[in-house]
Amino acid sequence: MKKVLLASTAAFTIFSASALQVSSVYALEKESTTYTLLDASDKVKDSPTQLIEVVATFKDIKGHWAESSILTAIKQGIVSGYPDGLFYPDDKVTRAEFLKLTVGSLGFEVGTTNGGIWYGPYVGAAKANNLYNESDFPSSDWSKPMTRLEMVHVAVRAIGKTVASDKETMYIAVKNGLISGVGNGRLDPDGTTTRAQALTVIDRINKIRSGETLKVDAATLADAEKAMNAKTDFWGHVIRTTDLPNNAKNYPYILEEYPNEMYEMKPYQSIDTTSMQLSKNDIAYNYKSTLDLWKKTTEAYYGQILNVDYRTIDEKWATKAFSNANQSSRSMLAAMKRYVQYVKSNKIVITGNVVAEPSMVMLSKRFGEYYIRVKFEFTLKSFNKYEGVMFDPFMGDHSIKFKKGTRYEGYADIPLTTNANDLDLKVGGITSLFNFGSIVRVAK
Structure with a gap:
């Protein structure tokens, strides 16, 4: 694999994927190197022919549900691919990675690391632009895979909305078309965020900021509204009262997000x-x-x-x-x-x-x-x-x-x-x- 020096904010591939690429949370602290199929650059952004050639090498993009958002991100120059010719749209995104993507996509000014951890300037830029509050995350582990709830906290702020609770955050995200449900319309707030999902949400953020009205998943919106008004536990998770497990008496309450099997x-x-x-x-x-x-x-x-x-x-x-x-x-x-x-x-x-x-x-x-x-x-x-x-x-x-x-x-x-x-x-x-x-x- 070829090591390349970071040339600019837009030239950084931050995602983990297979054994042929740098992955895992331990690589995140290595600011000076990355492994890419093609560094995202102004040439790619300005050359449709070159963009088509790059995309053609990604064997796992064509036909993917997030293909359009992935292409938009590549054209923006905020993400690239890997030396094995794959894009890995279903790999997870960490908290640090998502903030970097969002800050880069929105064009906010980012400082330098001054010898610190690579993601420090992006966290600083996110806080300065009201994309992130420390209370959003239950811990400060930036290498942790980002949950859907954490992602929508950032996304909802990015479109200029103010919310009072986690439940309202999910509701506003669905109402504005930032997210839809996963499998049977579930909100899945604790589910992890994939590369494709992150780029799709960032694409939608930009569309909303430019004045576009997005399609809303009506079924998921109804579930989000129900969850917003439902009784919750200490952590804001919805308590369900129907279709209970056979041993429900062994627990103080049963949560909506977990199946009876658990x-x-x-x-x-x-x-x-x-x-x-x-x-x-x-x-x-x-x-x-x-x-x-x-x-x-x-x-x-x-x-x-x-x-x-x-x-x-x-x-x-x-x-x-x-x-x-x-x-x-x-x-x-x-x-x-x-x-x-x-x-x-x-x-x-x-x-x-x-x-x-x-x-x-x-x-x-x-x-x-x-x-x-x-x-x-x-x-x-x-x-x-x-x-x-x-x-x-x-x-x-x-x-x-x-x-x-x-x-x-x-x-x-x-x-x-x-x-x-x-x-x-x-x-x-x-x-x-x-x-x-x-x-x-x-x-x-």
Whole structure:
């Protein structure tokens, strides 16, 4: 692959894709280099012939639902492709990447890094132009895949709208044609944002700012209005009261965004106290700040485990992952450092995401561990040997031998423990997405 120096704001490809390109959150801090099929430039913007030639090399654009928006972004010069001749429209976009795209598309002035992290000037420009508030994101991890809710917060501000809540943000986004539903019209606020979705929303932002009225998805608008007026939990997620799971009594409430399958999954074998029981008498469970911490820790740990790239990984990956694990497991840190070397030699690339649900926390009195249920997805994009491809003690024992390039999804219960006498719980030393009771399958 050819390394090229950044020539301008418009000449930066920021997306991760396959084993043939720089990907994963660790590449985001490398400001000075990128890997592109063709740097976006004024020549491309001004030459229809050259644009056609560039697009023709992207084998995965033609016929894609976002083809028009992708072409617009290429013509604008805010994004380019990859050396393997693919565009990867369905790869995820991080928070930093989406802000950079939006700021670049709207033409806002961007400062210099002055030796800092590459995305710093774009975050600064976004804040200066009222595209972003710190309260928009539950954590400041800019390498985290952007959720649809986080994306529409930025998009709604970009069209000059002011909102009072997350629910209103989703409603205004749908009402103005910025987004439509996913699968059966679902809003899916916690769903991740793909490259194609990001470019489509940015294209729509520009159209609205230029005075165009966009088509609105009536069914999704009705759902958004219903959600805006519905009863919600601490985090603004809609509580549903119909079509409940068979074991609804085990939970203080049932959320609209999760299927019954996630609630009805058989708990980890040592769990003996349900979420409903905890909601009645457990001090930790009834403090939002505590549950926020457990959610953040779990997602941060698996944000490392499910995002590795042999071209960029180093021991910082192990240190960051272990910082979210029970600190008594010193052998775990050593194992993680060995895994880093294995990732390099085995040419492993994994991308994925985890959402931990605070309302689905359970307890094992026997082992003194809380468990938080998670929804996850991952893709093994590159590896030479399958054995030990993921840092997970039970993956090799799973009935499925996971195929390269296939996206998988599922649910699991993750143990939370600490070696200190406090509620700053960490992911347990023996944790797995493939443990007893977990559900894993090819993504729908």
